[in-house]
Amino acid sequence: MSRKQWKELLKWFILGLSSNKISEQTGFNKPRTLRALMHIRKAMKTDIPKQFSGIVEVDETYLGGQWKNKPKTTRKKGTKRGRGTSKQPVFGIYARNGIVWAELVDDSKAKTLQPLITKQVRSGSTVYSDTWKGYTGIATKGYVHRMVDHSKEYVNKGVHINGLEGFWGYLKRQLASKGGIRRERLGLYLSEYVWRYNHRNLSVDEQVKKIIGLLKSRRFGG
Numbered sequence: 001m002s003r004k005q006w007k008e009l010l011k012w013f014i015l016g017l018s019s020n021k022i023s024e025q026t027g028f029n030k031p032r033t034l035r036a037l038m039h040i041r042k043a044m045k046t047d048i049p050k051q052f053s054g055i056v057e058v059d060e061t062y063l064g065g066q067w068k069n070k071p072k073t074t075r076k077k078g079t080k081r082g083r084g085t086s087k088q089p090v091f092g093i094y095a096r097n098g099i100v101w102a103e104l105v106d107d108s109k110a111k112t113l114q115p116l117i118t119k120q121v122r123s124g125s126t127v128y129s130d131t132w133k134g135y136t137g138i139a140t141k142g143y144v145h146r147m148v149d150h151s152k153e154y155v156n157k158g159v160h161i162n163g164l165e166g167f168w169g170y171l172k173r174q175l176a177s178k179g180g181i182r183r184e185r186l187g188l189y190l191s192e193y194v195w196r197y198n199h200r201n202l203s204v205d206e207q208v209k210k211i212i213g214l215l216k217s218r219r220f221g222g
Contacts, residue, residue, distance in 0.1 A: 001036065006215065009036055010208040038188070043214035045191035049099050049198065053122040057094040057161040058129045060108045061168045062087035063175065063186060088186060090171075093120050094164035102167075102194050104187050110134045114141065128159050167197055 001009075005026070012022045023033045064087035091113055092102035101120050105112050113134045117127065123142035129135040131149050139145040148156040155162070174193050175181060181189050199207055 007208055010211055014204050014207050041188040041192045043218055044195035049101050051122050052095045053125050055096050055126045056121050057164040059161050059164045060089055060091045062089055092164050099198050100167045108134050114138055128161055
């Protein structure tokens with residue numbers, strides 16, 4: 001695919017067109033369009049924010065289709081809401097400059113979440129969280145830890161995780177608009193919406209240029 005073709009496809013992708021609409025606009029067949037979109041999402045996945053510092057928010061959420069849309073056999077088994085659910089857990093970190101980092105995780109236990117914090121957040125930073133036990137002990141790893149008890153309040157003397165919860169809302173709205181995504185592809189879509197969110201203040205042309213650079217450096221084709 002030529003650079004001109006990539007730029008045209010990327011423009012429609014950034015504007016949020018479906019794969020079918022992108023195929024119509026570009027004249028590419030559906031398999032070629034889908035391959036190109038896969039390469040784009042893989043490229044976005046490599047664009048990882050630099051290590052955070054200062055004040056950061058940490059939290060988890062759970063992704064999956066609406067319960068009413070689950071197969072009847074699944075609904076019969078029942079499920080929990082929030083922590084303990086059968087949905088896919090996602091862990092996120094939000095910096096006060098409006099940049100977010102998020103990753104699919106196996107569970108929300110301390111042994112899973114805390115190594116991700118030490119990897120993505122510089123020692124000495126201040127970590128805001130809710131009172132989930134998965135964050136207990138993070139202060140012993142070189143961080144200042146401040147908590148807000150959501151059973152009582154959403155802000156405690158300036159301590160909150162509202163920025164990250166705002167991103168979770170954006171993520172879930174975007175995924176819902178897709179009408180259902182296979183679990184094995186969820187990681188790529190998560191990477192897409194993290195990237196879109198982090199570059200939301202750039203123009204379409206600026207976003208296209210950035211993705212072209214990612215594709216070029218990774219030698220993706222279509």
